[in-house]
Amino acid sequence: MSVTELFATRTEGMHASEIRELLKLLDQPEIISFAGGIPDPALFPRVEFAEALAWATSDTEAAQSLQYAPSEGYTPLREWIVRYMATLGVSCAVDNVLITAGSQQALDYLGKLFLDPKDTALVGWPTYLGALGAFNAYQPVYGRIDPRANRSAEEITQKAASRGGRVKFAYLSADFANPTGLTFDRAEREAILAKADALDIAVIEDGAYQALRYSGTAYPPMLALEQARKGDMEACRTIYCGSFSKTLAPGLRVGWVVAAKPVIQQMVLMKQAADLQTATLNQMAVARVAEAVFDSHVEKLREVYGHRLNAMLASLGHHMPEGVDWTRPEGGMFVWMHLPEGMDGAELLAQALRTQKIAFVPGGAFFADGSNRNTIRLNFSLLDDKTIDEGIRRLGEALRAEMAK
Numbered sequence: 001m002s003v004t005e006l007f008a009t010r011t012e013g014m015h016a017s018e019i020r021e022l023l024k025l026l027d028q029p030e031i032i033s034f035a036g037g038i039p040d041p042a043l044f045p046r047v048e049f050a051e052a053l054a055w056a057t058s059d060t061e062a063a064q065s066l067q068y069a070p071s072e073g074y075t076p077l078r079e080w081i082v083r084y085m086a087t088l089g090v091s092c093a094v095d096n097v098l099i100t101a102g103s104q105q106a107l108d109y110l111g112k113l114f115l116d117p118k119d120t121a122l123v124g125w126p127t128y129l130g131a132l133g134a135f136n137a138y139q140p141v142y143g144r145i146d147p148r149a150n151r152s153a154e155e156i157t158q159k160a161a162s163r164g165g166r167v168k169f170a171y172l173s174a175d176f177a178n179p180t181g182l183t184f185d186r187a188e189r190e191a192i193l194a195k196a197d198a199l200d201i202a203v204i205e206d207g208a209y210q211a212l213r214y215s216g217t218a219y220p221p222m223l224a225l226e227q228a229r230k231g232d233m234e235a236c237r238t239i240y241c242g243s244f245s246k247t248l249a250p251g252l253r254v255g256w257v258v259a260a261k262p263v264i265q266q267m268v269l270m271k272q273a274a275d276l277q278t279a280t281l282n283q284m285a286v287a288r289v290a291e292a293v294f295d296s297h298v299e300k301l302r303e304v305y306g307h308r309l310n311a312m313l314a315s316l317g318h319h320m321p322e323g324v325d326w327t328r329p330e331g332g333m334f335v336w337m338h339l340p341e342g343m344d345g346a347e348l349l350a351q352a353l354r355t356q357k358i359a360f361v362p363g364g365a366f367f368a369d370g371s372n373r374n375t376i377r378l379n380f381s382l383l384d385d386k387t388i389d390e391g392i393r394r395l396g397e398a399l400r401a402e403m404a405k
């Protein structure tokens, strides 16, 4: 017998990510890749981190930075997050904050916290692939969040019961979602919160791209809206997941959760069991850099990425054939495209890689049921305007060839 036959049933829902497999193929320099979803390394605050790491490993700090630390996280970093959340309209205490190894770890813990097998998780259609990956290990079924749909709470609850479990949470990015780049407006946020109240479920708000707004006016996070209505953080059902990955550097793996204390306390127990704590040195470096340059650095990112987003939208306007449509985000890292009915994003990718030397991510993987294969995700954070324009021109050629088939 092979040991693979001993794997637990939960592994059945764990598949290799289409994106990660694809990224392995993209090392060739002649390929223009819109497939990434990562920050531009040229924009990392490298000098600031060099200084911060030198400080953290200095005589006075090393006994702390190289030592075990509390599972909740490094207190000055949690205090910085309390102040940062206040700028977004969320009033919380240090005890409402847990530091995680990136927001990805928070998604895993939240799956572990809420999901019994066959419970229903409500997600966007499409949604962040990494969230599906994190939740899949807990064997849920998925339902669809649609703030404009009229389905009653009873209908949703009954459907979940007929599938063998309960609705436990809605997971969403309210700002510049991965993969669509789209944002929920205030009315949509309120509608989702009201539906969550009616269903009596948690809301997991993924704020990974929240700070990266390039135009338009910001909406408060859903947690802020809920708190404004209910007054007290402890009465809130929204769990906010933040990350320094898109604003400072993903390689340090530092993110956070803000939620009511019982949620944080249970997640602290998970953290203790899983990895004891997020790396002390990394937390200290992030705290130091965030304190010194967070606002000015994010301002710089907004300028550069905003410029690239505009370049991509302009190029799409020039080069796309009739019959395709795309989102016009105000932030984040992605534009999402609808291809003509019946066209397959994965087939288009195979053809585009071969004939045009361009890459992007086929959209089907972002749907919990693998539907809507006539979609693709385009990333703009890594390329300069000229390369974006040349890549989008080639995408237009690839689309015309596919349409002529």
Ligand code: PMP
Pocket (backbone or CB within 6 Å): 037, 101, 102, 103, 104, 105, 128, 130, 173, 177, 178, 206, 208, 209, 242, 243, 244, 245, 250, 253, 254, 255
């Ligand atoms: N949420 C979303 C929507 C993301 O796109 C990502 C990263 N691609 C993450 C969470 C995870 O980011 P991290 O773990 O680096 O904070």
